[in-house]
Amino acid sequence: MIVELKKKFTFEAAHCLPNTPPGHKCRRLHGHSYTIEIEVKGEVGEESGWLIDFTDIKEAWQPLHAELDHYYLNEIEGLENPTSEVLAGWIWKRLAPTLEYLSAVTVHETCTSSCTYRGE
Numbered sequence: 200m201i202v203e204l205k206k207k208f209t210f211e212a213a214h215c216l217p218n219t220p221p222g223h224k225c226r227r228l229h230g231h232s233y234t235i236e237i238e239v240k241g242e243v244g245e246e247s248g249w250l251i252d253f254t255d256i257k258e259a260w261q262p263l264h265a266e267l268d269h270y271y272l273n274e275i276e277g278l279e280n281p282t283s284e285v286l287a288g289w290i291w292k293r294l295a296p297t298l299e300y301l302s303a304v305t306v307h308e309t310c311t312s313s314c315t316y317r318g319e
């Protein structure tokens with residue numbers, strides 16, 4: 200049986216988007232309460248009854264939370280232009296080596312805007 204597990208995390212951070220046209224609202228320094236959704240996909244183990252422990256996802260996320268929470272994202276290497284797209288790719292790159300079965304990273308920048316990256 201193939202399943203998809205999803206776990207959500209939150210962090211607060213400031214950013215601006217320096218490559219937007221002059222006068223664009225996102226050029227101004229502002230902040231978001233980001234929600235990050237991490238998904239893994241694979242076969243359920245017969246004995247365990249699960250794909251992986253949700254705690255494994257939490258442990259993989261924790262170092263990234265420490266790097267991102269209450270920081271100015273533009274000052275972090277690789278996030279000089281921190282769109283949702285760039286951030287989703289940045290998170291994927293860091294999670295993929297440690298989190299088996301990773302299948303998607305979704306960045307919710309606001310309640311109405313999100314970006315999903317599936318490693319392609």
Ligand SMILES: Nc1nc2c(c(=O)[nH]1)N=C([C@H](O)[C@H](O)COP(=O)(O)OP(=O)(O)OP(=O)(O)O)CN2
Pocket residue numbers: 216225281282283284308309311312
């Ligand atoms: N493709 C992208 N478009 C935008 C990004 C992005 O990362 N990728 N980012 C922004 C801004 O960071 C902005 O803070 C969030 O955008 P927006 O959804 O427009 O925010 P609002 O709260 O104003 O949205 P409502 O329409 O009022 O819900 C902009 N675009």
Ligand SMILES: [Zn+2]
Pocket residue numbers: 214225229230231308
């Ligand atoms: Zn923004």
